[in-house]
Amino acid sequence: MCQSCHVRAVSTYRTAERNSRDTGEGAAGLTTHAPQASQTVTLPASLDEAVAALTAMPTAVPVAGGTDLMAAVNAGLLRPAALVGLGRISEIRGWQYQDGHALLGAGLTLARMGRPDFAALIPGLAAAARAAGPPQIRNAGTLGGNIVTSAPTGDTLPVLAALEATLIIAGPGGARREIPVSHLLAGREMLHPGELVGFVRVPLLHAPQTFLKATGRTGPGRATASVALVLDPARRNVRCAVGAVAAMPLRPLEAEQWVASLIDWDGERGLVPEALTAFGDYVAAACIPDPVPPQDGSEPATLPPAALHLRRTVAALARRALGRALS
Amino acid sequence: MRERSERIRGWVRAERVRGRAKRGVGMNGTTDGAVTVTPAAGVPVPPEEPSPHGLGVSLPPADASAKTEGTFPYAADLWAEGLLWAAVLRSPHPRARIVSIDTKPAAEMEGVRAVVTHGDVPGDAGHGRGVADRPVFAKDEVRHHGEPIAAVAADHPDTARLAAAAIAVEYEVLEAVTDPQLAFEAEPLHPDGNLIRHIPLRFGDPEAVGEVMVEGFYRIGRQDPAPIGAEAGLAVPRPDGGVEIYTASTDPHTDRDLAAASFGLDPERVKVVVTGVPGATADREDPGIQLSLGLLALRTGCPVKLAATREESFLAHAHRHPTLLRYRHHADAEGKLVKVEAQILMDAGAYADTSGEALAAAVSFACGPYVVPHAVVEGWAVRTNNPPSGHMRGEGAMQVCAAYEGQMDKLAAQLGLEPDELRMRNVMATGDLLPTGQTVTCPAPVAELLRAVKEAPLPELPKDTPEAEWLLPGGPEGAGEPGAVRRGVGYALGMVHMLGAEGTDEVSTATVKVSGSVATVICAAVETGSGFSTLARQIVQETLGVEEVHVAGVDTDQPPAGPACHGRHTWVSGGAVERAAKMVRTQLLQPLAHKFGMSTELLSITDGKITSYDGVLSTTVAEALDGKELWATAQCRPHPTEPLDEGGQGDAFVGLAFCAIRCVADVDIELGTIRVVEMTVAQDVGRVLNPVQLQARIEAGVTQGLGAALMENLRTTRGQVRHPDLTGYALPTALDAPDIRIVKLVEERDVVAPFGAKPVSAVPVVTSPAAVASAVRAATGRPIGRLPIRPQAAVAQTVQP
Incomplete structure (x- = not known):
């Protein structure tokens, strides 16, 4: 229904008189027609045009897939004065190679990232994109939208954090600046007015990557916890990020270093099950820590059962993620 | 006469084969005047795919294609010339005393046409199915999160919502009782007390013990009906001072009675018209929305519409008992x-x-x-x-x-x-x-x-x-x-x-009309997806042999059929339709039976054709009707309970x-x-x-x-x-x-x-x-x-x- 229209209905006739049974439209002149209103929508064709449109109208809201934004509009939580549609900017809808990295357009849809050719390059991101929701959402939702929305349960975010991706941000006057994705997700650096995330630079690691997600149901659902894990054989690194348990993806750095030191990078790369389990527990304890023991030496508080279960879930996910990456 | 009946029989077959063939268009292959039922030899018969009808077959629902294609008009799609939009102010607290309500900031907003609170309810202060313990708008105390406190009508839905938010309510937040185990000891949350019902069932020997004993504690959560279409409705004032409420009610007569009592009107002056039901597994509509709409329509003299948000829907309607x-x-x-x-x-x-x-x-x-x-x-x-x-x-x-x-x-x-x-x-x-x-x-x-x-x-x-x-x-x-x-x-x-x-008077009334080759069922049983309207068509097809059966829309001018729950309409309303159809059948066959000197039991109707047990008589329903319309109304009332x-x-x-x-x-x-x-x-x-x-x-x-x-x-x-x-x-x-x-x-x-x-x-x-x-x-x-x-x-x- 037209609840988001921006034209005020002006006619408020007293229908007691006009209760028109003679209009031939059925009882009381009921129809299912409601007047639709137009809205200011700009559809720029390039990143710089989009930035210019946003600069010209600071109240305008950029919209890519709209899977979060339009839900808020429909729920009446947001009434954007104008929209800048990013769907026609073809330069950000694909990807290209750039000295050992992939430069991903922010307008890449989750569905596109889930395809096998992409999965061969960045398997972790592809798995996260495939798990992100039902096909309707994946067809519309974009990588850039996932980053900017920064929902704690955003599925691509822990993968980007584990990959240590870099954002290329387009600003007014053709300006470009780069920030690590974790800075934006953690709120250390924000987008300035008129700026748009244009590209995401992701290293090509040529090694196994896993993304595992626990949800409450078999069908698509928000993650209760997720773990992204990538191997970086060149730097002999294991990088792991845990999503959905905090406001931003968490990196258990000590656990990463510890497990990387155990792996025989030049040989089989396998680990004994006990090491995998220990890694899982290490990651889980780092991300969901025990309450700080009180100073006075009294009985320390214990985690509530739901948090303990979450910790168990993260441990199982991390163990499985590492096991699959090394198998 | 036999020849004519044969022609129509041939038409029926052609129609079935060709699906949507226009009436009266040719008699495909069987026009040679043969009196046999089967076409003459040599005439190619297209493989017959009998369209399903009658009981025991899978007749598809009449609204299936409209609902699949997205053209079905749901209650949220209703629109009327000059309508106003309503919004309901709901309590943010599960329990609080209302110190004061100031509606002035809302009433003064541009575009706001009316603001109603508990003081504007002309009729009974309480309503409810069974026990009238729920106020239309909270007066002194709010008792659950989302309880309606006031409603606003404005010329735009955003204005209405802003105005509802502008109503200043001063609360004194009270300690909410949310653990049912504490409700017994807690101070009364309502003048009626906290114990709604207690049944101490004793059967057999309460002292008996078994050799083995197991104990268990179980806890069931709060399931929500989560209807895919959230609550919506349109209230239209009537020139006689009454009001018509268009909504997807599943129990229109009870809703009408609640509304009339709250508005202080005679039940005849309030009409609930059931429209656009998306399906229901519970009492679909929240009475709080319908009552607000009706009050606002009566107050402003304009049609007033409300389409609830999902959040409102979750807050307002009834859930499964935890x-x-x-x-x-x-x-x-x-x-x-x-x-x-x-x-x-x-x-x-x-x-x-x-x-x-x-x-x-x-x-x-x-x-x-x-x-x-x-x-x-x-x-x-x-x-x-x-x-x-x-x-x-x-x-x-x-x-x-x-x-x-x-x-x-x-x-x-x-x-x-x-x-x-x-x-x-x-x-x-x-x-x-x-x-x-x-x-x-x-x-x-x-x-x-x-x-x-x-x-x-x-x-x-x-x-x-x-x-x-x-x-x-x-x-x-x-x-x-x-x-x-x-x-x-x-x-x-x-x-x-x-x-x-427990002694509920179960009764449903249905009317069946036959005119030409079309039958119509009029019954106030709401189709909630339970399949009643398909079943009603099948019953009439089975009893009267009429292929085309329509089921009329439901409003409260029709006699009550009871709420659409507990399988009531399959049983009670289906029974009423069957009886009415049988009465029409008797009216139809009586003159024929009389003419041929046999009882109506010896005649049968199949596929629009009336035949006698010995095959001597063969005519069609349309011919027997001879341009007349036949109507019959019947009731079904199962045996009483206690x-x-x-x-x-x-x-x-x-x-x-x-x-x-x-x-x-x-x-x-x-x-x-x-x-x-x-x-x-x-x-x-x-x-x-x-x-x-x-x-x-x-x-x-x-x-x-x-x-x-x-x-x-x-x-x-x-x-x-x-x-x-x-x-x-x-x-x-x-x-x-x-x-x-x-x-x-x-x-x-x-x-x-x-x-x-x-x-x-x-x-x-x-x-x-x-x-x-x-x-x-x-x-x-x-x-x-x-x-x-x-x-x-x-x-x-x-x-x-």
């Missing part, structure tokens, strides 16, 4: 039940609504479809400051089913018996007694149902397919690991009553339906994620009237039950509803829905029901949560006493590699 159950089952060493002791505490929320009836069902079915010689069941429905509870498919019966089936699993483990074997030793049959002292007189083929699901082959393990294709708990891109997955098989038997209980007495005894139910479900579930015992692989259903249906629709109803019911078992729980924190949206409130999706195999439909006709058929929708909802819990118990070895099952409850303690 229930705490404590059980003690006594059995002898052979596994025969000796005594069941149970305490059932239902959280009714802030207002009584239909909680009394739900409690009666819970107490009466507390032992399940088992022979129990002694029972002590204590049931309470109490008032709290939680969201309101009311009618929702299988209420009462579903909560106790989850508990008594949990007990049966426990007892089987204690005795070292197979769970299905223990159940088989105790099943009820026709002639046994319910704990209410009522004899089960209807067919009760419980043993047959259990045997059918037990003997059905188990689903195969996906050993032959590549591991990557296995659908594991957690879904296709989930974290499932085959090594951590355990499969469990569980059984559950459920029962539910049909129609209103209220439960102070010991919980009485013949309270008209009929019972039974179901057996076997559930196969896979559980990832590390993560606690559950995937239900298959639900095998055997159900007691009396008679299959529409096979496809029957299957759809069972599948829908099983899926709703699966939701209650695994994910659907409207959570609250100290009375505040958390996440009132479809992201926070997860519903089963196609991937969550298991394979549903209906292995047996027992067609033992119920002699007192029209056509011998039993309504089918509720009992799968009642039974499937218990079956899922039983399967998860088998897979994990954990007790599973709480629904929906939380992942932490399905994590097995020991993980063996």
